[in-house]
Every structure is written in structure tokens, then in C-alpha cells.
Amino acid sequence: xxxxxxxxxxxxxxxxxxxxxxxxxxxxxxxxxxxxxxxxxxxxxxxxxxxxxxxxxxxxxxxxxxxxxxxxxxxxxxxxxxxxxxxxxxxxxxxxxxxxxxxxxxx
Amino acid sequence: xxxxxxxxxxxxxxxxxxxxxxxxxxxxxxxxxxxxxxxxxxxxxxxxxxxxxxxxxxxxxxxxxxxxxxxxxxxxxxxxxxxxxxxxxxxxxxxxxxxxxxxxxxxxxxxxxxxxxxxxxxxxxx
Numbered sequence: 001x002x003x004x005x006x007x008x009x010x011x012x013x014x015x016x017x018x019x020x021x022x023x024x025x026x027x028x029x030x031x032x033x034x035x036x037x038x039x040x041x042x043x044x045x046x047x048x049x050x051x052x053x054x055x056x057x058x059x060x061x062x063x064x065x066x067x068x069x070x071x072x073x074x075x076x077x078x079x080x081x082x083x084x085x086x087x088x089x090x091x092x093x094x095x096x097x098x099x100x101x102x103x104x105x106x107x
Numbered sequence: 108x109x110x111x112x113x114x115x116x117x118x119x120x121x122x123x124x125x126x127x128x129x130x131x132x133x134x135x136x137x138x139x140x141x142x143x144x145x146x147x148x149x150x151x152x153x154x155x156x157x158x159x160x161x162x163x164x165x166x167x168x169x170x171x172x173x174x175x176x177x178x179x180x181x182x183x184x185x186x187x188x189x190x191x192x193x194x195x196x197x198x199x200x201x202x203x204x205x206x207x208x209x210x211x212x213x214x215x216x217x218x219x220x221x222x223x224x225x226x227x228x229x230x231x232x233x
Contacts, residue, residue, distance in 0.1 A: 001169075032217055034219040034220070036152075036220070038152075043202055043223035043224065043225060043226055044152065044202075044220070044223055045223070046207075046219060046220060046221050049208050049219045049221075050208070053208075055208075055221070087151065087152055089152075089219070089220075091217050091218065091219055092214070092217070093214065093215075094157070094166050095154055095166075095168050095169065096142075096154040096157075097154065098151055098152040098153070098154070099151075100151050101151045101152075
């Protein structure tokens with residue numbers, strides 16, 4: 001199975017901050033990488049797919065980049081709704097695997 | 108609008124069985140692969156199983172292979188997860204998810220979870 005490693009596991013930031021979350025794959029997955037946001041008690045929500053394509057309706061402050069084994073999710077200016085857990089996920093092959101998650105919390 | 112509604116969760120003893128259902132609406136059910144993804148309490152996300160749009164192919168995580176069976180009924184727009192020989196480590200919220208944004212590649216169909224249900228809690232405990 002492809003292992004997905006996210007860092008950091010927790011990120012403390014303030015409103016308006018620019019934050020970046022990193023995701024590393026144990027082998028190349030080309031651009032088959034998605035990012036999800038999960039708020040407490042809710043189902044995950046798709047933010048970005050194919051490494052950099054913004055899902056419809058997702059604010060433009062979210063962006064994704066990378067290919068191969070190194071990927072990142074950036075929030076350009078943190079808003080109140082953005083305090084949540086973020087997961088990366090590879091869909092290059094099965095078993096589909098997720099990163100361990102990054103909790104973005106209020107500083 | 109797309110809706111996925113899970114049902115069938117509950118408390119079950121180790122070694123027993125349970126069947127989850129996921130009723131889909133708002134889209135052409137027969138045109139999409141469907142997945143189950145679970146999340147143990149306080150933990151991350153784990154992919155469980157996939158069924159292709161036409162039911163012709165299925166796949167499972169190693170942790171559930173041989174115990175869980177996925178199926179779908181196009182007449183009811185519903186996907187199922189039959190869970191047998193349940194273990195304590197199967198305790199989780201189970202989400203069904205649609206495979207969207209898919210592309211056909213030389214390496215197979217590649218899609219993401221573009222819609223999720225609200226989740227159904229399964230607790231395995233004596």
C-alpha cells in the first residue's frame with residue numbers, strides 16, 4: 001500500500017494567516033491526490049482533486065500544488081470556517097489511502 | 108441535489124453481523140462507483156470498499172477482506188455493506204461516498220470522493 005504522511009499533525013494559527021500543509025507519498029502517485037476538510041461531527045468535504053483543481057464552490061483561498069511524491073495545501077488567509085482537520089488522499093491505486101490528518105486550530 | 112443517506116448502524120457483539128445501507132438520490136446512480144470509508148472514534152479516515160458503477164468489480168481493504176461484502180441494487184439506488192464476523196476494531200463511523208471527478212486511464216478508473224453521507228455509527232462490543 002502507498003503510505004501518505006502529512007505534516008504537521010497540528011497547526012496553530014491566527015485569523016488571516018497563510019498556512020501550508022504538506023503531504024508526502026511513499027511512491028510516486030503522479031497528480032492523483034485529493035484534499036478533504038472535516039469539521040467536528042461532520043463528513044469530510046472535497047476541497048481539491050488531481051493535486052491542484054479546486055472543487056466547485058470551494059473558496060479560492062484554498063490551493064493545492066505538487067506532483068510525484070510531494071504535495072501541499074495552502075490556505076492564503078485563514079477564516080473562522082477553516083479551523084478543521086485536513087486529510088490528503090491518494091487515488092493512484094488500491095488500497096486508497098489517506099494521510100493521518102492535520103488539525104488546524106486557533107492560536 | 109446529491110444525497111447519500113446511510114442506515115443500519117448500531118451496537119453489535121463481536122463475531123456477529125450487520126448490514127449497512129446507503130440510499131442515493133439526486134444523480135444517475137448507475138453511472139458512479141460507490142465506496143465505503145470508515146473512521147474509528149478520534150482517528151483518521153480508512154477506505155473500506157469499492158463497487159464499480161455496474162457492480163462488475165469490487166475491492167476491499169485487507170483489514171476487512173473475507174468478512175465484508177459490498178453490493179448495490181440499481182432498482183433501489185442503494186449500496187450495501189454486509190459486515191460479518193465483526194471485531195472490536197471495526198468500531199467506527201461508516202460513510203458511503205460517491206466516486207466522482209473520475210477519469211479513465213491506462214491504470215484504471217481514478218476518481219475521488221465528491222459526495223459523502225452523514226455516516227452511520229457501528230459499535231462492536233460485548
